[in-house]
Amino acid sequence: MAGRCWTELRRPLRAVPVLEDFLSRYDDAHARDKSLYLSWLADSYLTAGEIEQATAITSRALELSAGVASVRPRQRLAPILHRLKAHQELPSVADVLEKART
Incomplete structure (x- = not known):
């Protein structure tokens, strides 16, 4: 819970x-x-400007959320994916954005 709170407070x-x-x-x-x-971890990395790490964590979260019935994980990832679009010139970001579309 503490990590979530620090993320929401923008204290990566x-x-x-x-x-x-x-x-x-x-x-x-x-x-x-x-x-x-x-x-939340990807969000914190993104806030800290660690784009590659945020991208890797987002990719892993997408993989895990693909097999669950809940829509909440994908809803949580939507704003992160939106923020990552600003960095879509990076191959890893382009890859994770494509993964999110499929």
Whole structure:
């Protein structure tokens, strides 16, 4: 919860370590919840200007959310994907934007 709060407060230097620590111990079997927390991590990286890392995390969140019935993970990723469009000249960003369209 703390990582989510720091993300919403736009404090990525505080959010990233908390979220990474939490996610390192969270199993992929909980795909919905893990993809949600990955979305907060991607958001924090993007706020910090770490485009490549935000892109990699967003890609992973998209992969996990593809197999869940809940629409919430995709809803959380939508604004992140929108913000990434400003960097679509980067091949990794172009790839994740294409992945999101399919």
